[in-house]
Amino acid sequence: MIRVDGGVIRLVGYCPVEDAEPLLEALQGGGAPSLDLGGCSSVHTAVLQLLLASSARVLIPPPDALLARLLPGRRDPDGAAAEERARSGDANGIRASEAERAAETLAHSSA
């Protein structure tokens, strides 16, 4: 579900394909909208691609590790730095992907 509070667009729970249109409108709403994905459990592909296409700032990343990895600052100038971090030798990347799998396992078993 999409909610707009002031300049902040909140994604809550699972955002189905029907949310793509309101999200697109919200992203075009003028100003520099920013995103609160703190309550977002998962999104439909249509919503995902809008999030990727927009240059909106992510204020609070989503709890879902995979989604969080796909989204953060991909298009802002620091994107390269993020890439750098991922490449740097320590096992952060691996830990992140492990955490991601664990989170998904949890999500599956609770569903």
Next chain:
Amino acid sequence: MNPLLAQFLVEAREQVGATTDGLLELERNPGSADLLNGVFRSVHTLKGSSGLFEFPALTSVLHAGEDLLVALREHHLVLDPAMLDQVLAALDLVSGWLDHIDDTGLLPDDAAERGAPVIVALRGWLGGPVPGAPAAVVVEETRCALPIWLRDVPEPVLLEAVERSAATGAPLVAVSYRPEAQCFFKGDDPFALIRQVPDRLHLDVEEPEAWQPLAETDPFSCVIGFRALSAAPKGEVQHLLRYVDSQSEIVEFAAGQLVQFAGRPSGDPLARELGNALVMHHERGDRAALAAAAAALIETFGETGEGALLRWIAQLAPNAGVGAPLIGSLVTAFATGSCPVAPDLPDHPEAAVPASTEELPQAVVRLLGEQREMLLAVRNEAWIAGCIGSAAKVAAKGLRYARRNAEAEGMTRAGEEALAAGDASILVRAITAVLDPGPTKAVDVVRPKTATSEASPAATPAVSETVHERASTVLRVDQSRIDALMNLIGELVVAKNGLPFLARRAENVYGSREMAREIKEQHAVIDRIALELRNSIMQVRMLPVSTVFQRFPRLVRDLSRKLGKQVELVIEGEDTQADKTVIENLFEPILHLVRNSLDHGIEAERAAAGKPEAATLTLSASQDNDQVVIRVADDGRGIDPVVMRRKAVEKGLLDEEAAGRLSDSEAVNLIFAAGFSTAAAVTDVSGRGVGMDVVRTTIEKSGGRVEVASAIGVGTTVSLHLPLSMAVTRVMTLSVSGSQFGIPMDEIAETVRIPRSDVVAIKDKEAFLLRDRIIPLVHLDRALSLPPKEAAEEVAVLVVHVDKQPVGLAIEAFGEGMEVIVKPMEGPLADLPGYLGTALLGDGKVLLVLNLKEVVE
């Protein structure tokens, strides 16, 4: 585009369609010589025409298909469903290419590569050596090139992948999934699907090269793709993606091949010097020392190719599961400053690409020679007639292409004579007369090898002739012209509705009853003409549902084979007609329903249930007053209302009490509830995201409704009720607080007047009793935030159906029923949820048409 090519595309698509139909028919009726002959002729003509252009890959694929059909015809081979699969796959490939040619005028760049395996598969049935360098293909399969995107996968992920594979000894799988743009309309959620890739090591988004500005973005067109890396067996991944296999590419490869992405050394001389130490450790097999040495050097080289190689060595060397050759290739790469080479895969010399682009100077000559050969080769009396017809046609086309029209006509005549006499030699002589004396020899020599790039010129002259004949009775009109006419008629209807108002004014204001009567008479005449005009235009826009249905035999066949179920598809009433827009919106919902039926409805073990092995799936269409009804019925296991109730409670859609109150048929209809579908549909197509509620939404958007009836163990029938035409809506007007509103007539159940005393308050809601049923009452003035009217003795109530539930709307007065053209809200008004749109009334007023679902909620 070159008009010749344009004509070829039109004809080729027809031929592909005819071939597909013929093949499907043939599967049901394998003994039919006529069918086989027809299919052969289509493919032969198609191949011949394709040779006119520089599409070698296209011609070769068709040629392989043709050869297979010849073998079938001459009873060298027996028809096998798997064989049909491959011919159909080849046709799919061809029609994909045709689309590409239509867009760009060229074959796709990868045509030759994609065509090669298809040709090999087709020729595989013929046995014996496969012409056209099959070795190249085989090599490619064992040494499959890695997708280039693996280069962008973060290093830690690659390292983990190598270690995982080392631990299990199994190869890795790289998945690239590019959903088609329209996939959301099919209910696909690619992200949800790709997330389920088992044993996923990595998942990334493939973004478009350039994002469209948001203002131009279509949120319902899928522009992204996904790439995933998995350690699961290829079969499992394929199973997950089986419905999107045409949109995905799954490559299995040995983990060792990943070393080529480890890093590209810069050739630092320091590395070569230090590399010797590493080589020594490696040769002694001292993994621990090797890892330590590599780790110590990482700092020195930092973010260079050498640094990356060291990180790989440091990480992988201590892992005993990782093979020595892999470590060796990394160490060698570091020490020599060369790119790492995947171990245990010998370097293959680049396989020779089959030469297939032959120039076509003698295209016509070869073509004629080929026709003659075919005629001479045929021994079977039953085939000869078909062959003569086909050969004469192709030969005449070829000659026309060469601008030898007189000879072309002679050829056609010879063909007719030969056909009449049942003697091919007449045609053979005619062809020889044209060819003789020289070229035939050359033809015989060239033929065996260059047949793949055969040319058959001039598909077009003959085609344009037939089009010419048809043009006298059939007009092709741009749809926008019809739409413009439709709009004009809409305006005419509105203008016509103004006449009764004028009549009233003539009588009341100017006091002329005579005048008023004459105006009314004129109104009746114009009314009749407008009605007929509208009906005629609607007729123009009508299409038979067969345009949608005809795509299903193939789909059902493919799906049922994939699922391993036997399904007989029965199609009824395909002549039923409906408006073009309605028909066009039907495919996706029906596809969804058919998929559901095949996957969940039809049992895998039917014999156990005492049913015939082959299930029956019925697609039927019929007309019911001003509606067209499409039914998708199966004789599968049916939907269990008890399960549905339980699921609904589990999903939190209903509480237990409410679920208990539902009748069986209401419970079955829960499958259309949003948020329910995935749960009900889990069995094994899980994760296809949205489900039956999409069907319902799509149909409701077109102004229709969906019903499902099911009996356990007997089957399920889903009916789609759609308006015949979407242009005109019947509405009922009503007034609330002095304003006029419209409500679509088909939502209205009845109109009643109830005494105020019969309205009872339940908590903060009101309700009333109608024929022993409690119906909630909504005051429309309050719902629309209009000033309330003083309470009258009687309340006018409009009983409407919202989501199949009766609701009473308390209004001020009923109006009249009328036909209007509802225009959707535009601009800033488009966001108002409570209204379907506006309609212009005869007196120039604007009528707001309510969207009851939104208003009541």
